[in-house]
Amino acid sequence: MTTTTLPGARLIAELRPEARNAPESGIVEVMNHGRLKPGLIPLWVGEGDLPTADFIVRAANASLAAGETFYTWQRGVPELRQALADYHAALYGQPFSAERFFVTGSGMQSVQICVRLVAGPGDEIVIPTPAWPNFAAAIGVAGAKAVCVPMDLAEGRFTLDLDKLAAAITPKTRALVINSPANPTGWTATRDEMAALLALSRKHGIWIIADEIYGRFVYDGSPRAASFHDVMDEEDRVLFVQTFSKNWAMTGWRIGWIEAPAAFGQIIENMIQYSTSGSPVFVQRAATAALTEGEPYIAEQIARASEGRRIVSEGLKATNRVSLAAPVGAFYQFFTVDGRSDSRALAIELVDNANVGLAPGTAFGPGGETGLRLCFARKSSDLVEAVARLQGALAQS
Amino acid sequence: MTTTTLPGARLIAELRPEARNAPESGIVEVMNHGRLKPGLIPLWVGEGDLPTADFIVRAANASLAAGETFYTWQRGVPELRQALADYHAALYGQPFSAERFFVTGSGMQSVQICVRLVAGPGDEIVIPTPAWPNFAAAIGVAGAKAVCVPMDLAEGRFTLDLDKLAAAITPKTRALVINSPANPTGWTATRDEMAALLALSRKHGIWIIADEIYGRFVYDGSPRAASFHDVMDEEDRVLFVQTFSKNWAMTGWRIGWIEAPAAFGQIIENMIQYSTSGSPVFVQRAATAALTEGEPYIAEQIARASEGRRIVSEGLKATNRVSLAAPVGAFYQFFTVDGRSDSRALAIELVDNANVGLAPGTAFGPGGETGLRLCFARKSSDLVEAVARLQGALAQS
Numbered sequence: 192m193t194t195t196t197l198p199g200a201r202l203i204a205e206l207r208p209e210a211r212n213a214p215e216s217g218i219v220e221v222m223n224h225g226r227l228k229p230g231l232i233p234l235w236v237g238e239g240d241l242p243t244a245d246f247i248v249r250a251a252n253a254s255l256a257a258g259e260t261f262y263t264w265q266r267g268v269p270e271l272r273q274a275l276a277d278y279h280a281a282l283y284g285q286p287f288s289a290e291r292f293f294v295t296g297s298g299m300q301s302v303q304i305c306v307r308l309v310a311g312p313g314d315e316i317v318i319p320t321p322a323w324p325n326f327a328a329a330i331g332v333a334g335a336k337a338v339c340v341p342m343d344l345a346e347g348r349f350t351l352d353l354d355k356l357a358a359a360i361t362p363k364t365r366a367l368v369i370n371s372p373a374n375p376t377g378w379t380a381t382r383d384e385m386a387a388l389l390a391l392s393r394k395h396g397i398w399i400i401a402d403e404i405y406g407r408f409v410y411d412g413s414p415r416a417a418s419f420h421d422v423m424d425e426e427d428r429v430l431f432v433q434t435f436s437k438n439w440a441m442t443g444w445r446i447g448w449i450e451a452p453a454a455f456g457q458i459i460e461n462m463i464q465y466s467t468s469g470s471p472v473f474v475q476r477a478a479t480a481a482l483t484e485g486e487p488y489i490a491e492q493i494a495r496a497s498e499g500r501r502i503v504s505e506g507l508k509a510t511n512r513v514s515l516a517a518p519v520g521a522f523y524q525f526f527t528v529d530g531r532s533d534s535r536a537l538a539i540e541l542v543d544n545a546n547v548g549l550a551p552g553t554a555f556g557p558g559g560e561t562g563l564r565l566c567f568a569r570k571s572s573d574l575v576e577a578v579a580r581l582q583g584a585l586a587q588s
Numbered sequence: 589m590t591t592t593t594l595p596g597a598r599l600i601a602e603l604r605p606e607a608r609n610a611p612e613s614g615i616v617e618v619m620n621h622g623r624l625k626p627g628l629i630p631l632w633v634g635e636g637d638l639p640t641a642d643f644i645v646r647a648a649n650a651s652l653a654a655g656e657t658f659y660t661w662q663r664g665v666p667e668l669r670q671a672l673a674d675y676h677a678a679l680y681g682q683p684f685s686a687e688r689f690f691v692t693g694s695g696m697q698s699v700q701i702c703v704r705l706v707a708g709p710g711d712e713i714v715i716p717t718p719a720w721p722n723f724a725a726a727i728g729v730a731g732a733k734a735v736c737v738p739m740d741l742a743e744g745r746f747t748l749d750l751d752k753l754a755a756a757i758t759p760k761t762r763a764l765v766i767n768s769p770a771n772p773t774g775w776t777a778t779r780d781e782m783a784a785l786l787a788l789s790r791k792h793g794i795w796i797i798a799d800e801i802y803g804r805f806v807y808d809g810s811p812r813a814a815s816f817h818d819v820m821d822e823e824d825r826v827l828f829v830q831t832f833s834k835n836w837a838m839t840g841w842r843i844g845w846i847e848a849p850a851a852f853g854q855i856i857e858n859m860i861q862y863s864t865s866g867s868p869v870f871v872q873r874a875a876t877a878a879l880t881e882g883e884p885y886i887a888e889q890i891a892r893a894s895e896g897r898r899i900v901s902e903g904l905k906a907t908n909r910v911s912l913a914a915p916v917g918a919f920y921q922f923f924t925v926d927g928r929s930d931s932r933a934l935a936i937e938l939v940d941n942a943n944v945g946l947a948p949g950t951a952f953g954p955g956g957e958t959g960l961r962l963c964f965a966r967k968s969s970d971l972v973e974a975v976a977r978l979q980g981a982l983a984q985s
Contacts, residue, residue: 198822198851199822199848199850202825207707213859215854238658238659248657255645255648259639260837261839296864308607309602334708334731440657442658443660443870445864445867451596452595452596452599453594453595454597454599455596457612465696466700471842471871
C-alpha cells in the first residue's frame with residue numbers, strides 16, 4: 192500500500208515543510224531491500240553484534256527492583272552527572288564540574304537540542320561531508336540550513352581542507368559540526384587541526400557542535416583521539432553531543448549526554464523538559480555502571496574492532512578492485528569500488544549477490560556518493576565470511 | 589551560585605531566543621522551596637505514589653535478559669503498535685489499524701512532534717487555560733505562538749466558552765490543543781462539546797491536538813470520558829498525544845504514543861528518527877504488558893483515585909475557606925482560597941505551615957492564577973493527613 196492511498200493522505204500537504212521535507216534515511220532503503228534475507232551479514236548500521244554487557248543490565252534491573260520508576264531530575268540524576276565528570280577527568284586529564292553535563296535520551300537528542308540552542312530559521316550550520324545524515328536532517332527540521340563542505344578523497348583517505356571549510360562560513364553561519372573520529376570516513380582530526388577549527392570558532396564567533404563519540408576507537412595504541420578538550424577553554428563556544436551507544440554497546444538504551452557551559456544549565460534543562468522531560472532513572476543507573484565499571488569492557492571492544500579493521504581492510508585490498516585506507520578512528524571502513532560509482536545500486540547488488548549488508552555512500556551527503564560504508568564492530572568470524580563473500584561478488588561484478 | 593557567575597554566562601545572549609526564552613516550570617520553583625522538608629506530603633506533581641506494577645517491570649527484565657538492547661523500529665515494535673490498536677478497539681468500540689500508532693519517548697515528545705508537524709514560526713496554536721504549561725512552552729520552542737483562552741470559573745467549576753474559543757481563531761491559527769479530561773481543572777468535554785470542537789476544526793481547516801491521557805479517570809461510573817474518537821472520521825485533522833505515565837503508573841519510563849493518520853507514517857518516523865531515534869525495546873515490552881494485562885490494575889487505580897477525590901473535596905469544603913467542585917475527570921483537585929489571590933505565595937506558605945506540597949495556579953497560565961492544584965492519585969492515609977494539615981493551616985491563614 193503506498194502512502195498516497197492511506198487515510199489522511201490529502202492532509203500531508205497541510206503539514207509544516209520542515210517536517211514534510213525531512214529526508215528518509217538512505218541506509219534504511221537498502222536495509223528494507225535485504226532485511227529478511229536468510230544468512231545476510233548486516234554491516235550497514237553503526238552497531239555491534241553484542242548485546243549490552245551483564246554488569247550494565249544488572250544495574251538497570253536493581254534500579255527497577257528498588258522501584259525507581261518515578262519522574263526525576265531533568266538534567267540527569269546527580270550520581271550520573273558526577274560519574275560523567277569523573278570519566279572526563281580521567282580521560283582528558285583535567286578537572287570537570289558535574290554542572291557541565293546534561294543527560295539526554297540519546298546522542299540524537301543531544302544533537303537536536305544543541306542545534307536548537309544555536310540555530311533556527313535563517314541560520315546556517317556548516318558540515319564537512321560525507322557525514323552521519325542525521326546532522327543535516329536535524330538542522331533542517333529546526334528550520335535552519337545545512338551547508339555541506341565535501342572533504343577531499345585521495346587514495347581512499349579523506350582529508351578536511353580547512354580553507355574550504357572557512358570559505359563556507361557566511362554571516363548566517365552559526366555553527367560547525369565537527370565529528371572526529373568521523374562516521375563514515377574514519378577521518379580523525381589531529382590536535383593541530385582541532386586548534387585550527389577552534390580558531391575559526393573564535394574568529395567568527397560561531398559554535399562548534401563536537402561529536403567525539405568515537406573518540407575511544409583509535410588504532411595507533413593511544414588511549415583516545417585528539418579532542419577539543421585538549422585545546423579549548425571553558426568559555427569557548429563548544430557543545431559536545433555524546434552517547435552511551437558505541438563505547439558500551441548500549442544502542443538500544445537511548446541515552447546520551449550534552450556537555451556544555453555550566454551557565455546554560457537552566458536553558459538546557461528547559462529544552463529537555465519540553466522535548467522528552469528526562470530519562471528513566473533505571474537507564475541512568477545502567478549508564479552510571481557503564482562509566483564506573485566499563486573500562487575493561489571498552490578495552491575489549493577496541494581490541495575487537497582493531498582486529499575487525501585489520502580483517503576488513505586487508506581482505507578488501509586483496510580484491511584489487513577497491514580503493515581504501517584503513518581508518519584512523521571510529522569503526523567503519525569506507526571504500527570505493529573501481530569502475531562503480533553508483534553506490535546505491537552497488538549496495539543493493541551486494542545484498543543480492545554477496546548477502547552482505549553495506550550502507551551506500553549516497554546516504555552521507557556530498558563527497559561520499561561513490562563509496563560504501565562497512566561497520567566492523569563485529570565478531571571476526573562474521574567479518575572473515577563477509578569479506579570472502581565480497582571478494583567473490585566483486586570478482587564477478 | 590547564580591547563573592550569571594557560571595562559566596559561559598556571557599555566551600547565553602548568543603543562543604536562539606526560542607531556547608533562551610523557554611520558561612522554567614512554575615511548579616518546580618515551589619518544589620525547590622520544599623523538596624528537602626522532612627515529612628512533606630508531595631501533591632504537586634501529576635504522579636501517584638506507587639512504583640510501576642511488577643507485571644510491567646517483569647516484561648522489561650525478560651526483554652533485557654533476552655538481549656533486546658539493539659536499535660529498533662523507529663515507529664515502535666510491531667507487537668506494541670498492534671497492542672495499541674487492540675487497546676483502542678476495546679476502549680472505543682471501533683476498529684483501529686496498527687498503522688495509526690507511533691511509539692514515542694514520552695507524552696511530552698508526542699506533543700513536541702505533533703506541534704512541529706503543524707506549526708512553526710508565524711503560526712498560532714490556541715489553548716484553553718489554565719493548562720499543563722508544557723503545551724505553551726513546546727509551542728514557543730517550536731517558534732510558534734501559543735494563544736491562551738481563559739476558561740470561565742464559577743463556583744469552583746471551569747467551563748469552556750466555545751464562542752470565546754472560536755473568537756481566538758485567526759488566519760494564523762493552525763491548531764487547538766484540547767485536553768479532556770483536563771489538567772489542572774478537571775474539565776471534561778461532553779460528547780456534544782467534542783462534536784462542536786471538531787466542527788471548528790472542519791470549518792477552519794485547523795488541527796486538534798487531542799490530549800486524552802486522563803480519559804480513563806472519570807468518576808461517574810462510566811468506563812471512559814467522551815473522546816474525539818466518538819465523533820471523528822479517520823480523515824479528520826486530529827492528532828492524539830498519549831502516554832503510558834498515568835494509567836499504568838509509568839511516569840519514570842518515558843514512553844508514550846502518537847495516534848495520527850496512517851498516511852503520516854513516514855513523516856512521523858522521520859521526526860522520531862531526528863529527535864531521539866526510537867524507544868528502547870525493553871521499555872516497549874513493558875508498555876505492551878501494560879496494555880495487554882493492565883485492565884485490573886487500571887480499575888484499582890481509578891477506584892483509589894475516586895476515594896482520593898472524595899477525601900480531598902469533602903475535606904477542603906469543610907474548611908469553609910475554599911471554593912471548589914470535585915473534578916469530573918483526571919486526578920487533580922483545583923481550588924481557590926477565599927481572600928487569597930496570590931497562589932505562588934500561598935503554595936510556599938502551605939509548604940512552610942502545612943508541610944503539604946501543592947502546585948500554584950500561576951504555573952498553568954491565564955485563568956488559574958488564583959488557585960492551587962492538588963494531585964489525589966495517592967494512598968488515602970496520606971490524603972487524610974494532608975487534608976487535616978491544610979485545614980489547620982487555612983484556619984490560621
